[in-house]
Amino acid sequence: MRRTIDFLLxxxxxxxxxxxxxxxxxxxxxxxxxxxxxxxxxxRERYAPFNRLVDTEEPRFDGERVILPQATHxxxxxxxxxxxxxxxxxxxxxxxxxxxxxxxxxxxxxxKASVSIGGGLLTVGNANLLMAxxxxxxxxxxxxxxxxGRWCGTMCLSEPQAGSSLSDVATRAEPDGADxxxxxxxxxxxxTGNKMWISAGEHELTENIVHLxxxxxxxPDGKPVPGTKGISLFVVPKxxxxxxxxxxxxxNDVALAGLNHKCGWRGTTNTLLNFGEGKFTPGGKRGAxxxxxxxxxxxxxxxxxxxxxxxxxxxxAATMLGMAGYEAxxxxxxxxxxxxPVTEGGKKADxxxxxIIQHADVKRMLLAQxxxxxGALALxxxxxxxxxxxxxxxxxxxxxxxxxxxxxxxxxxxxxxxWCVEANSxxxxxxxxxxxxxxxxxxxxxxxxxxxxxxxxxxxxQALDLLGRKVVMDGGAGLKLVAGRxxxxxxxxxxxxxxxxxxxxxxxxxQRLGAATKAAWASGVPEEALANATxxxxxxxxxxxxxxWLDVGLAARERLAADDAFFRGKLQACRYFFDYELxxxxxxxxxxxSRNPTCREMREEWF
Numbered sequence: 001m002r003r004t005i006d007f008l009l010x011x012x013x014x015x016x017x018x019x020x021x022x023x024x025x026x027x028x029x030x031x032x033x034x035x036x037x038x039x040x041x042x043x044r045e046r047y048a049p050f051n052r053l054v055d056t057e058e059p060r061f062d063g064e065r066v067i068l069p070q071a072t073h074x075x076x077x078x079x080x081x082x083x084x085x086x087x088x089x090x091x092x093x094x095x096x097x098x099x100x101x102x103x104x105x106x107x108x109x110x111x112k113a114s115v116s117i118g119g120g121l122l123t124v125g126n127a128n129l130l131m132a133x134x135x136x137x138x139x140x141x142x143x144x145x146x147x148x149g150r151w152c153g154t155m156c157l158s159e160p161q162a163g164s165s166l167s168d169v170a171t172r173a174e175p176d177g178a179d180x181x182x183x184x185x186x187x188x189x190x191x192t193g194n195k196m197w198i199s200a201g202e203h204e205l206t207e208n209i210v211h212l213x214x215x216x217x218x219x220p221d222g223k224p225v226p227g228t229k230g231i232s233l234f235v236v237p238k239x240x241x242x243x244x245x246x247x248x249x250x251x252n253d254v255a256l257a258g259l260n261h262k263c264g265w266r267g268t269t270n271t272l273l274n275f276g277e278g279k280f281t282p283g284g285k286r287g288a289x290x291x292x293x294x295x296x297x298x299x300x301x302x303x304x305x306x307x308x309x310x311x312x313x314x315x316x317a318a319t320m321l322g323m324a325g326y327e328a329x330x331x332x333x334x335x336x337x338x339x340x341p342v343t344e345g346g347k348k349a350d351x352x353x354x355x356i357i358q359h360a361d362v363k364r365m366l367l368a369q370x371x372x373x374x375g376a377l378a379l380x381x382x383x384x385x386x387x388x389x390x391x392x393x394x395x396x397x398x399x400x401x402x403x404x405x406x407x408x409x410x411x412x413x414x415x416x417x418x419w420c421v422e423a424n425s426x427x428x429x430x431x432x433x434x435x436x437x438x439x440x441x442x443x444x445x446x447x448x449x450x451x452x453x454x455x456x457x458x459x460x461x462q463a464l465d466l467l468g469r470k471v472v473m474d475g476g477a478g479l480k481l482v483a484g485r486x487x488x489x490x491x492x493x494x495x496x497x498x499x500x501x502x503x504x505x506x507x508x509x510x511q512r513l514g515a516a517t518k519a520a521w522a523s524g525v526p527e528e529a530l531a532n533a534t535x536x537x538x539x540x541x542x543x544x545x546x547x548x549w550l551d552v553g554l555a556a557r558e559r560l561a562a563d564d565a566f567f568r569g570k571l572q573a574c575r576y577f578f579d580y581e582l583x584x585x586x587x588x589x590x591x592x593x594s595r596n597p598t599c600r601e602m603r604e605e606w607f
Contacts, residue, residue: 001112002040003566005105008378012555013385021392026091038082039106046078047113048070051465054116054267059259066203066256066269075117076205079110084330085127089147100391102382104316108377111320115448116267119311122199123291126153126212128309130235133294135186142235145469151208156195156236156273156312164461166300167227171195171215171275173234173290183291184243189234190287191215192276194257195529201271202238202256209238212256213275213290214262214299225297233299234290235308238281243270253280253288264447277312279352308346310456312387316380318452322373322420323446325342326428329546332359332431332440356430363482364429364580371573371581376416378552400481403548407470407478408544408606410462415541417452418459424449449538463533466540468526471517479517486510486547493550496557498571502550502578509543509582512589516568519593531600532592539588546582549574 007013015032018024050071057069080086087103089095112117127146130138145151171193180188189214195201202209213234216224224230240250254333257272276287283289294302316593337353356362388495389401424446428435433441453459472477486506493503504566520529520536556567 001038001108001327004374005036005108005381007555007570008381008552009101009105011559012026012045012552013101013381015101017387018101018388018392022393026097027099029201032098035098035102035106036109041082042078042082042111043113045110046075047110047117050075051114051116051267051441051486052438052444053112055088056263056266058261059177059269060503061202061256061259066259068203068205068267068269072117072267074206076115078147079119084148085124086147093144094147095199100387101381101384104312105381108316108320108380111317112324114267115317115321116265116444118265118268120149120152121310121317122155123151123153125307125313126155126210129212129302130293132305134231134235138235138293138535139265140293141185141241141243142237142585145208145245146210150206151210151237152200152206153210154201154212154215155307156198156201156211158197159194160196160272166214166231169193169214169231172224173215173217173232173292174287175217176285176287176289186235186291186293188286189215189217189290189292190276191234191236191272191290192287192444195273197260198273198534199265199268199286200270200272201273202259203269207239208241208447209481210239211236211273212293212303214303216288217296228300229297231299232296233293235289235293236290239287246583248367249282249601250282251405251468252282252285253278255279260477263450264444265451265455285515303394309455311409312490313317313384314411314452314477315383315414315416316450316456317374317455318416318420319373319376319380321417321445321449321452322369322376322423323426325442325449326366326369326373328440328442328445329369329427329430329435330357333366333433335387336431345440350483356432358472362430365426367530367576368580369426370426370569371577372416374420374570375552375577376420376572377549379408379415379545380412383408388537403481404480404485406473407466407482410466410470410537411541411544413456414453414459414462414537417449417455417546418538418541421446421449421453427513429516459534459537467517467520467536468530468534471540476517481513482512482544486543489547489551489554492554493559496554499553499557499574500549502546502553505582506543506546506550508583509546512585513539513543516589516593518596523595527600528597534598535588536592539585539592542581542585542588548575 054069060067072287083096087098088094088100091097094584107119123146127143130143144155173189174290176190188354189350208545213236214231216581217232219225237252238254240248240252242248253276255274255277257274260270262270278286331467333356336356338356341354387403390398427442430439431442433439490507493499553571556570561568
C-alpha cells in the first residue's frame with residue numbers, strides 16, 4: 001500500500017507543489033516521508049498486533065468505569081505522542097502545519113491496521129470545529145487540550161427517537177441563571193436529554209471527554225423553537241474545568257446509560273449518554289453544564305463543519321478496510337494450492353495443483369477488490385487535496401475546490417462505504433470456508449466495514465443530499481464544474497493508446513448522467529425526483545471513480561518503464577473498472593431518468 005500512496009501523492013497529485021505555499025514552506029519531501037514512515041511504524045507496532053484482541057475483548061462497564069484493553073491505552077498514547085492530533089494546526093499552537101492530504105494519507109495506516117482501536121478522527125474534528133466557531137476561551141481550554149491528546153472529543157447528534165431526523169431532537173438547554181452570559185467559557189446552559197450512538201462517549205483513555213451536543217433552547221415564548229432552526233450547539237465536558245483548563249474535581253451531569261454491542265468496531269466504545277438525569281448535580285441544580293458554541297440556533301451550521309470532515313474520514317476508514325481485505329486475500333491466493341489449469345485438452349488429473357491466483361475467477365475477485373480499494377484511496381486523497389486547495393490556494397482556485405468538495409463529499413463518504421464492503425465480501429469468498437472463520441482476519445474486516453455505510457449519514461441521506469441539493473444548487477454550478485474536470489481528463493486520455501476507448505466510454509457516461517439529472521427534475525416534483533436518489537448516487541459514484549481511474553491511468557501510463565509490473569497493475573485495474581463496473585450505471589440511471597414510481601408507490605400494507 002505504501003508504494004501506491006507514494007505514487008498517488010507524488011506522481012499523481014503532485015503534492016510537492018504545496019511546498020511552494022507559505023503555510024508549508026518549512027516542510028520538504030523528506031518531512032512528508034518522515035510523517036508517513038512514523039505513522040506506518042506506529043500502526044504496525046501498536047495497532048495491527050492487537051486488532052483481533054480488541055475485537056474479542058469488547059469494552060465493559062464495571063459499575064464505575066469503562067474497561068478497555070491495555071493495548072488500546074498504549075495505542076492512544078502512541079498516536080497522541082506522534083503529534084497527529086494537531087498535524088494540520090498552526091505551529092504557534094503546537095501543530096505541524098501539514099497539508100491535509102499528507103495527514104489523511106498518514107492516518108490511513110491506522111485505519112488499515114485496526115480501525116476498531118480508532119484514531120483521532122472525532123477528537124480532531126471536534127477541536128477543529130471549536131477553532132472555527134468557538135470563543136477564545138473555548139479554543140484555549142477545550143480545543144488545545146484535545147490537540148495535545150490530554151482530552152478527547154465526541155459528536156452528540158442522534159437520540160433514541162431521532163437519528164437522521166435532527167429536527168426531532170428533544171434534548172433541551174436552559175440558561176443557567178440570570179448571569180448565564182457572563183461565564184468566561186461562554187454562555188452557560190443546563191442540558192437535559194439523551195444521546196445515542198456516541199462513539200468514544202465514555203472511557204478512561206484521557207482525563208476528560210469534550211462532548212459537542214446539539215440541543216434546543218427556548219424561543220421568545222419560552223418554548224423550544226420547532227424544526228432545525230431552534231437547534232444550538234454546546235460544548236459539554238465530562239468533568240468540569242476552569243478557565244485555565246484545570247479539572248475542578250466535579251463531575252458534570254453526564255452519565256453513561258449503556259454500551260452498545262456492535263457487529264464491528266468492537267474496540268471503540270459506543271454509548272447511550274444521559275444529560276441532566278440528576279446523578280451528578282454540579283452547583284446543586286439539575287442539568288449538565290454546557291457552553292454555547294457560536295450563535296443560538298446555528299448549531300447545525302457549526303456541526304456540519306465537523307461532519308463534512310468526518311465524512312471524508314469515514315470514507316478513508318472504509319477504503320483502508322477494503323485495502324486490508326484485498327491484501328490478505330491476495331496473499332492467501334498466492335499460497336493456497338487448489339485445482340488445475342484448464343488447457344486445450346482439458347484438465348490433467350495427474351498435474352500438480354496450482355495456486356488459486358492462477359484461476360480466472362479468482363483473478364476477477366482480486367481485480368475487483370483492487371479497483372475498489374485503490375480507486376477509493378485515490379478519491380479520498382483527491383478530496384483531501386481539494387481541502388488544501390480550499391484553504392491555501394489562490395482565490396479562484398479555492399472557490400472551485402470548495403464547490404467541488406460540496407458535490408464530491410457525499411461520494412467520498414458513501415462510495416467506499418458500499419464498494420469496499422463488497423471488496424471485503426469478495427476477500428471472504430477468495431478464502432472460501434476459511435474466510436468465514438476467525439482463523440483469518442477477513443471476516444472481521446467485513447464486520448468492521450459494514451458500519452461505515454451508516455456512519456455520518458446513511459447512503460439514503462447522502463443520496464438525498466447529492467440529488468436534492470448538491471447537483472442543483474446555484475443552477476447546477478457544482479455539477480458543471482465536476483463535468484469540466486472530467487472532460488479535461490477525457491481530452492488527455494483520447495490522445496493515449498489503450499486509454500482512448502476508456503475516454504470515449506466515460507464521455508458517453510457523463511452525457512447520460514447529465515441527461516438523467518435533468519430528467520429526474522423535469523416534473524419539478526421533489527418526491528418524484530428523489531424517490532430514486534440512491535440509484536443516482538450509485539451511478540454518480542461509479543462515474544466519478546471511472547474518472548479517477550482514468551486520471552490515475554494516465555499517470556501510470558507515463559511511468560511504465562520505471563516499474564513495469566506495478567504500473568501495469570494500475571492500468572489493468574483501470575481496465576477492469578471500465579469493462580466490468582462503468583456499464584452498471586445504465587440500469588441505475590434508467591430508473592432515475594424515468595422517475596420510476598415503483599418504490600414510491602409501494603404501500604405499507606403490501607409488504
